[in-house]
Amino acid sequence: MGSAFRPFDTTVRICYNQPSPKGKVKHMSKALRRVHYPGKLIIVEGIDGSGKSTQLDLLHKWLMSENYLVAFSEWNSSPLVRRITKVGKKKKSLTPLSFSLIHAADFMDRLERQIIPALEAGAIVLADRYVYTAFARDVARGVTPEWVRDVYSNALQPTLPIYFRVPLEESLKRILVGRPELKYYEAGLDLHLAGDPYESFKLFQTRILEQYDSIVEEFGLSVIDATQPLVKQQDQMRALVKPYLDGALKISPRAWRDVLTEESLLGRYLEEIGANKPAENGDDK
Amino acid sequence: MTQVRFYGDPVPGFTESYLPGKLIVVEGTDGVGRSTQIALLQEWLEGRGFAVAATGLRRSDLASKGIDRAKQGHTLSEAVLFLFYATDLADRLEKQIIPALRAGMVVLTDRYIYSMIVRAQVRGSDAQWIRKVLGFALIPDAIFYLEADLQHLIPRVLSEQGGFDYWESGMDYLKGRNLFRNYVRYQTRLLAQFDAIAEEFGFRRIDANRSIREIFGELRREVGAVVTPMKKQGAVARADANPLAEIAAE
Numbered sequence: 249m250g251s252a253f254r255p256f257d258t259t260v261r262i263c264y265n266q267p268s269p270k271g272k273v274k275h276m277s278k279a280l281r282r283v284h285y286p287g288k289l290i291i292v293e294g295i296d297g298s299g300k301s302t303q304l305d306l307l308h309k310w311l312m313s314e315n316y317l318v319a320f321s322e323w324n325s326s327p328l329v330r331r332i333t334k335v336g337k338k339k340k341s342l343t344p345l346s347f348s349l350i351h352a353a354d355f356m357d358r359l360e361r362q363i364i365p366a367l368e369a370g371a372i373v374l375a376d377r378y379v380y381t382a383f384a385r386d387v388a389r390g391v392t393p394e395w396v397r398d399v400y401s402n403a404l405q406p407t408l409p410i411y412f413r414v415p416l417e418e419s420l421k422r423i424l425v426g427r428p429e430l431k432y433y434e435a436g437l438d439l440h441l442a443g444d445p446y447e448s449f450k451l452f453q454t455r456i457l458e459q460y461d462s463i464v465e466e467f468g469l470s471v472i473d474a475t476q477p478l479v480k481q482q483d484q485m486r487a488l489v490k491p492y493l494d495g496a497l498k499i500s501p502r503a504w505r506d507v508l509t510e511e512s513l514l515g516r517y518l519e520e521i522g523a524n525k526p527a528e529n530g531d532d533k
Numbered sequence: 534m535t536q537v538r539f540y541g542d543p544v545p546g547f548t549e550s551y552l553p554g555k556l557i558v559v560e561g562t563d564g565v566g567r568s569t570q571i572a573l574l575q576e577w578l579e580g581r582g583f584a585v586a587a588t589g590l591r592r593s594d595l596a597s598k599g600i601d602r603a604k605q606g607h608t609l610s611e612a613v614l615f616l617f618y619a620t621d622l623a624d625r626l627e628k629q630i631i632p633a634l635r636a637g638m639v640v641l642t643d644r645y646i647y648s649m650i651v652r653a654q655v656r657g658s659d660a661q662w663i664r665k666v667l668g669f670a671l672i673p674d675a676i677f678y679l680e681a682d683l684q685h686l687i688p689r690v691l692s693e694q695g696g697f698d699y700w701e702s703g704m705d706y707l708k709g710r711n712l713f714r715n716y717v718r719y720q721t722r723l724l725a726q727f728d729a730i731a732e733e734f735g736f737r738r739i740d741a742n743r744s745i746r747e748i749f750g751e752l753r754r755e756v757g758a759v760v761t762p763m764k765k766q767g768a769v770a771r772a773d774a775n776p777l778a779e780i781a782a783e
Contacts, residue, residue: 332617343627345627349620350595352616353613389545392545395541398666398668399666
């Protein structure tokens with residue numbers, strides 16, 4: 249990816265097997281080209297307990313209330329791939345290598361089925377974790393930084409990548425409150441850093457945090473101090489996002505409301521078809 | 534393995550420079566008789582006192598079911614399917630192949646990364662990307678490419694498999710619904726791609742237009758030459774677990 253992965257640019261895809269308009273797949277040498285999509289891709293990164301998902305959720309709701317067309321995609325959520333990941337995790341049979349590859353498969357599946365179509369349609373796509381999660385986690389597990397960057401080399405460059413920076417102690421405090429049971433891979437127990445899940449988790453997170461620090465530099469992620477009050481973080485996040493909302497696609501989710509007002513109708517039968525429910529849109533969480 | 538080498542970065546955590554076993558790949562297109570030859574080779578090698586492990590694409594505990602499911606639904610894109618295959622290979626490499634080589638076994642594998650590369654190249658995927666992702670693959674001691682013409686393949690596919698397979702005919706990406714025509718077009722392209730990468734990866738070509746017996750005769754000689762040094766080095770894991778094989782060898 250390297251220098252081709254500049255932040256704050258229009259969403260660009262280094263594309264190698266994009267079907268031509270007729271649907272025919274062409275060979276890379278002919279089809280290698282940059283494709284621009286009308287949508288915006290906003291992604292959040294951070295270690296567990298950084299509060300990134302909460303902030304993304306708040307942003308999501310705000311964008312929806314502003315009537316923007318929003319789509320959402322979450323790390324490790326592609327149904328077909330998740331089954332394999334689940335089995336591998338349950339049997340503890342995933343190695344750093346297969347762990348990395350199966351997550352790449354999940355990412356590619358979501359990229360092609362959720363992210364790209366939504367961007368083509370002009371939506372604001374919000375992604376909870378992106379390729380940087382693989383760069384941080386998989387390298388913390390022992391794969392080389394070069395290889396994992398190669399694996400994801402056909403990913404899209406996000407419009408706005410945001411990193412929620414939090415010290416380890418703070419994130420641990422947030423996660424470990426109530427002594428939850430840590431999962432095998434979540435705690436990094438596969439790396440045999442420590443026998444105790446909590447100790448292992450700390451050491452693993454330390455490694456990931458180190459990787460994130462260099463990733464922020466390498467790819468120019470925008471950093472938000474995640475120790476600040478939630479509201480303040482959200483203000484900063486919105487300020488980062490606002491410049492990209494110019495010209496973004498808007499929808500009118502409850503257009504029937506105007507009709508009701510103009511025609512003095514009550515909307516009695518709209519309730520039956522479920523149109524009268526409180527606003528909740530394309531959120532597929 | 535005299536010296537352990539990988540196409541790219543080694544499998545994470547792998548530190549050895551020497552593995553006593555031998556990794557032997559049998560490559561070739563669909564219906565060329567790979568599995569038959571491997572079955573014969575395995576028996577022959579065991580009879581000569583070698584411990585043999587046979588494996589093949591899509592046989593991992595981890596990913597094989599996922600690949601089958603994905604193929605049934607035709608729901609995955611080429612890149613995702615490739616990453617599934619790569620996961621399958623990584624799993625087998627770390628869980629089956631390397632442990633077997635470490636134990637001094639002869640590992641016979643029915644297809645390896647080359648089938649994946651050829652398949653992806655035919656469908657127009659990024660050839661460089663594929664090679665980089667597969668960089669974790671161990672370089673085999675020998676790659677035997679069973680090479681047959683389409684005229685010889687078609688009767689075998691019809692008589693032994695009972696017809697043309699959807700995937701082996703490239704129906705997932707070729708236009709038209711004519712299975713036979715697509716089979717011919719797809720297999721022709723596969724054979725051309727195998728041919729194109731033969732030199733890059735150092736395939737040993739085996740003329741598979743001949744009878745099973747003739748092919749086996751040549752393979753036996755070639756494989757024999759690869760595994761014989763193991764005995765001198767005392768690196769062989771004896772197939773003691775199989776007394777029948779010992780009797781057969783007498």
